[in-house]
Amino acid sequence: MSDPQPRLEPAQLGAYFALMEVAGLLRHGVEQQLRDVGDLSYVQFQLLARLGLDSPTGSRRMTDLADGVVYSRSGLTYQAGLLEQAGLVERAPSPDDERSVMVTITDAGRERLAHVLPGHVEVLREMFLKPLSRADVDALAALLTPVRDHMRASPPRSATPRRRKGPASHT
Amino acid sequence: MSDPQPRLEPAQLGAYFALMEVAGLLRHGVEQQLRDVGDLSYVQFQLLARLGLDSPTGSRRMTDLADGVVYSRSGLTYQAGLLEQAGLVERAPSPDDERSVMVTITDAGRERLAHVLPGHVEVLREMFLKPLSRADVDALAALLTPVRDHMRASPPRSATPRRRKGPASHT
DNA sequence: TAGCACTGCTTCGGATTCGAAGCAACTAGC
């Protein structure tokens, strides 16, 4: 109707494809290194990193973690369970909200994190940062950060609008 | 030994995290749209797009597809099987190399692709391109393309160095 | 206080993913 031209500029497509491919390959490479050195999946590493590096107390609510990492809530429960089994984090109900669960990184978790971090950074440098100058990296961060913020704002992915109790309108 | 400082600049970390999060969220959003409108997964869409838009003949070898898309070979076999079941692609042994399999998009595949493409572009615009000016997009593409090329070159992800027949050196 | 909607997390079933192993075809050396 109003958009008879769904076509994209070549540069737009190029940016899109390059972005997705770079992220995919990078994730793949990082995942392999993490698996080899620290027996961690990429998600597990991200969770540990968020707890150990990003949070002053080393604790976070599950939902906040799910927002930071991209994955679904159930996936987060699964991975947090694995991390807890491995003794790298602990889970305890929040004192404020009894239903919230606070995840806290343990000493063993911090050790594991410190153990894999150098290699992680190494892979990052080798795969991702090598072809970029310092100015390039700055520019990249400056370009992507607003996009991330925009995405975070519009669809509240972790707050999936719960289906109403009332009968659906069809089917 | 030679790298006592595995630390990264904040901008480097920022670029890394922003990249991964943007890619993850974008993929998530796109996936949802594709599922709703065209009953396609993101991988399936990528495969169709590569066949229908990127290849003049509409055909590709499996390995070439695996390289373009990031996934593993076995995953590709699985998805190609699904696409074939749905009648969107056809598989046939290559006349040149009997072991190669040429995947060809069917008319139904092209239709499906055309059906989901406008919405796909719409999501792209809304989530990804909206906060970026035309110059930004150009810059982004210019920054990411060399990185992609670099990644493609260094670790031949699809050509996993096959384990030698000879007994391994340890364990 | 009772009732009701909402939020936070987990459980469950099914789909997707990967790596390793296996099979078939090609290539090189003899």
Added chain:
DNA sequence: GCTAGTTGCTTCGAATCCGAAGCAGTGCTA
């Protein structure tokens, strides 16, 4: 032509992931 090594794809089992449904705690209203 024959044997060994390599490459292309598939099969297999296990791990991971997601969405829907379920359970429990919280807050609001009367």
